[in-house]
Amino acid sequence: MIIKTLELQNFRNYKSLKIDLNKKTNIIYGKNGEGKTNILESIYLLCFLSSHRTISSDSLIKTNEEKAKIKGKLIKEMPYNLEIDLTKTKKEVKIDDKVVNKLSDYIEKMNVIIFSSEDLNLIKGSPKERRRYFDLELTKLSINYYSVLNDYNKLLKIRNEYLKELNQNMNVDLNYFHILTDYLVNKSIFIYQMRNKLVEKLNKILNPIYKEISGIKGFNIKYLPSVELENFDKETIKEKLEDAFNNNLEKEIRLKSTLYGPHRDDFLFNIEDNSLKDFGSQGQQKMAVIALKLSEIEVFKDFKKTNPIILLDDVFSDLDNTKKNNLLKHIDSDMQVIITTTDLDCIDKKLLTKAKLIHIKNGQIEIEVEK
Ligand SMILES: Nc1ncnc2c1ncn2[C@@H]1O[C@H](COP(=O)(O)OP(=O)(O)O)[C@@H](O)[C@H]1O
Numbered sequence: 001m002i003i004k005t006l007e008l009q010n011f012r013n014y015k016s017l018k019i020d021l022n023k024k025t026n027i028i029y030g031k032n033g034e035g036k037t038n039i040l041e042s043i044y045l046l047c048f049l050s051s052h053r054t055i056s057s058d059s060l061i062k063t064n065e066e067k068a069k070i071k072g073k074l075i076k077e078m079p080y081n082l083e084i085d086l087t088k089t090k091k092e093v094k095i096d097d098k099v100v101n102k103l104s105d106y107i108e109k110m111n112v113i114i115f116s117s118e119d120l121n122l123i124k125g126s127p128k129e130r131r132r133y134f135d136l137e138l139t140k141l142s143i144n145y146y147s148v149l150n151d152y153n154k155l156l157k158i159r160n161e162y163l164k165e166l167n168q169n170m171n172v173d174l175n176y177f178h179i180l181t182d183y184l185v186n187k188s189i190f191i192y193q194m195r196n197k198l199v200e201k202l203n204k205i206l207n208p209i210y211k212e213i214s215g216i217k218g219f220n221i222k223y224l225p226s227v228e229l230e231n232f233d234k235e236t237i238k239e240k241l242e243d244a245f246n247n248n249l250e251k252e253i254r255l256k257s258t259l260y261g262p263h264r265d266d267f268l269f270n271i272e273d274n275s276l277k278d279f280g281s282q283g284q285q286k287m288a289v290i291a292l293k294l295s296e297i298e299v300f301k302d303f304k305k306t307n308p309i310i311l312l313d314d315v316f317s318d319l320d321n322t323k324k325n326n327l328l329k330h331i332d333s334d335m336q337v338i339i340t341t342t343d344l345d346c347i348d349k350k351l352l353t354k355a356k357l358i359h360i361k362n363g364q365i366e367i368e369v370e371k
């Protein structure tokens with residue numbers, strides 16, 4: 001996938017911006033706070049319809065403006081014109097000027113991988129952030145996943161409402177509640193299986209990549225479903241979840257909340273059996289995230305049969321040269337890469353000579369050097 005032009009209107013600190021991007025390496029440089037990350041965020045948002053760093057769309061629209069627009073022209077395998085119109089309450093998505101209704105189809109087409117400082121939250125943050133990450137990855141890999149997850153979340157909401165009612169009044173009809181629970185269990189099976197499949201796939205690639213960039217062996221991801229499962233067969237998942245629900249109804253009513261299921265899963269990042277969250281240094285955690293993203297490149301190249309666009313947000317500043325080179329080695333020279341940095345000296349000289357340079361200052365392009 002390649003993005004040729006990007007246009008922003010009233011997005012973050014940009015009143016109006018148009019950038020022509022190089023098919024290979026692009027380097028966006030400028031001081032802190034000038035709007036470098038905002039550009040990468042807009043590309044990410046254009047593809048995945050949500051920002052990698054905020055869930056409120058208010059902050060995406062330029063202060064004192066009512067609406068924002070992001071447009072991007074893709075070329076090669078996917079020659080589409082993408083457009084998102086944002087207001088404080090609404091998001092409209094268009095491909096080639098036609099409004100897209102089925103957003104899962106749209107997201108599934110996209111192939112973009114971002115490396116950013118927010119990624120560290122994946123390790124240090126709450127299970128919710130890890131689930132959000134894996135859910136988005138799976139949405140990019142399977143349209144079905146998105147719709148099953150959506151159904152699941154709707155059912156979960158209704159079930160939780162029911163639990164609240166049961167908490168107030170034990171005379172509520174339990175038949176419908178049990179049917180809801182059955183539906184929820186059925187949707188869970190697919191979600192559990194897909195999450196497990198992705199983790200298995202990543203684990204095959206992760207360890208050697210992590211070893212190469214950090215020198216440390218044994219990196220792996222452990223998937224922790226909210227019920228203990230010895231395997232991911234349909235029958236096992238069904239039985240274990242049903243048991244958990246049957247044995248804990250009183251507790252669920254007391255807490256007015258569904259206590260088991262994919263919305264309670266977690267993923268652990270480990271070196272052998274030690275959790276990086278608890279034992280890893282900041283450097284090791286950062287390397288782990290980079291290894292994860294590099295593995296993602298492999299998974300996506302294999303699955304989508306096209307190269308992803310790679311967005312590298314200020315990742316070079318605190319890596320030594322060996323680590324920088326190891327990172328770059330994994331990014332094919334024919335992939336489109338968009339790098340941001342405050343300091344061009346951090347960038348490998350070879351990369352610098354072949355890159356398009358874009359200097360951003362105060363929401364505008366100051367200098368553009370075409371290669
Ligand atoms: N909604 C908004 N309206 C106007 N300016 C914004 C908005 N959101 C963020 N900004 C500005 O964008 C700048 C940060 O941009 P960012 O891309 O994170 O900078 P950096 O170049 O350091 O990556 C800050 O100056 C911030 O005030």
Ligand SMILES: [Mg+2]
Nearest residue numbers: 036037038314
């Ligand atoms: Mg930044």
